[in-house]
Amino acid sequence: MKAAHAAWRGLEPVHGMIYFVPEARRRYAELGLSGRAGYFTSRSAAFGRASVELVVSTFYNFNPDLVRRALDGAWDVTTPQHVLDARYAAADEALRRAGLHELPALDEVVALTRRAAESACEHAQGRALFAAHAALPWPQEPVLRLWHAQTLLREFRGDGHVACLLSEGVGGLEALILHAATGEVPVDFLKASRAWPEVEWADAQQRLRERGLLDGDSLSADGVALRRHIEDRTDRLALPAYAALGDAGCERLAELASAFGRAVVRAGLLKPG
Template identity: 40%
Template sequence: MSHPTPVARRMYDLVEPIGLVPYFADESDQALMALGLRNAWDAYFAGRAAPLGRSAPAEVVHAVFYNFAPGEVARHLPRIWDLTTPEAALAARERGCVAGLRRLLGDLADTPGVTRAADLLLRAATSAPVEGRVLYAALRALPVPREPLARLWHAATLLREHRGDGHTVALLAEDIGGTQAHVLHALSIDMPAHEFGRVSHLPAAQLTAVIDGMRSRGLIGTDGWLTPTGHATKQRVESMTDRLAEAPYNALAPNELELLTATLTPISTTIRAVFPS
């Protein structure tokens, strides 16, 4: 069912806090590190790349994830699979995220609203076409958890990666590379690129080369901030990302979408109170 007004941005604000749990709640990293992984980035790549399987080389994961600097993925893959297995990583990640959600939500975790939200969100999350959505398709191939809190987190992760696959398409359409995407985002929120976490660790010469390339295209001005062209490019990327993220919600009738919104709002609000970013 196609809705008369776009819903993807509205739902993004509600779903994203749940999808961010593995990156902001300690329980996920702790569960993965207990498998013998060496650091938090090992845990990141093990948890997120596990749906692609052991045989996916670093070059493929780099292409799918899109926004890591050259060589960053290869520092962790395939070595993490000498320490654990994708199956164990998937189980540990789910276990840790459910524990993190339970801690964050407190008494809300076992309410009927969580079950209703999980069922509706999962129906949306498993309804979209998989063509061209590599990471989303890999997640769709996994078994669906039975426990409501696990189902909620699984559905949010599906939708987050579905949106992420579409965001990559939008970036490619604007000829914005992975590192450039971080610079574009940082400057759009009035943060100097060298202070943005995902690129702040890069050698100064490497980051300067990226910025110089964007400046030569008219995206960044001589003052180091986005030009009108840069802002317009960022807006086109976000608009296309929203448009490409609409499909899952077409599985829900308007009244179901309103019910989903009502049940997700207290969940997301509670999580955002701890992880406002």
């Protein structure tokens, strides 16, 4: 499990950069999508022209009002296919800017991640956001095949993570607050990006204190234990994808992944615009 987690973590920047790079914002704007509409349409476009409530339900920790505002009228100015095309074009442009197409291990990393992603497709039940992306065709270019594979692995893990949160009675806002309490991500960024009203944030904090999961604004010992339990369980739920690689394949992918993640970070692709 440790090697599988390291492989996912090492390559996560390859997927995650799409939410920050100017290439994506520019291409969405060209389609007539402004503000947060680009994010919500591009990540949900695999569903087709889905209802707003489906997006709310699968984008677990975002304020539902933010989702509704962002998607209001979005599919009147463009189509899911145009948004998907723009997303893939932006991913290709940005990852080439980071030089991923020139890394010597690209073909091996593509082969390993695709094998894991295709294995995940055999376990799609209950993972709606993953299943929608898994139905998309595989790109031809190696850089985009890598991005698509890591996107599938990311959404596969993410759907499992939501299931873990639900099973532990941790709502989307509460999950954000517990994350913020670790200090790993600035609380101001989480508040701004997920757009929960301050009064709702404060009320959820109080509920978590009453459950014994927060000590002030920090995690209590029980909070630390719960987060560790949820993360470990999330890793276990992601294992069906990586089992296809075997221990040696996971270790090899973990070894190679770091160079790809570092290239994305060095190129500044994860810096909020």
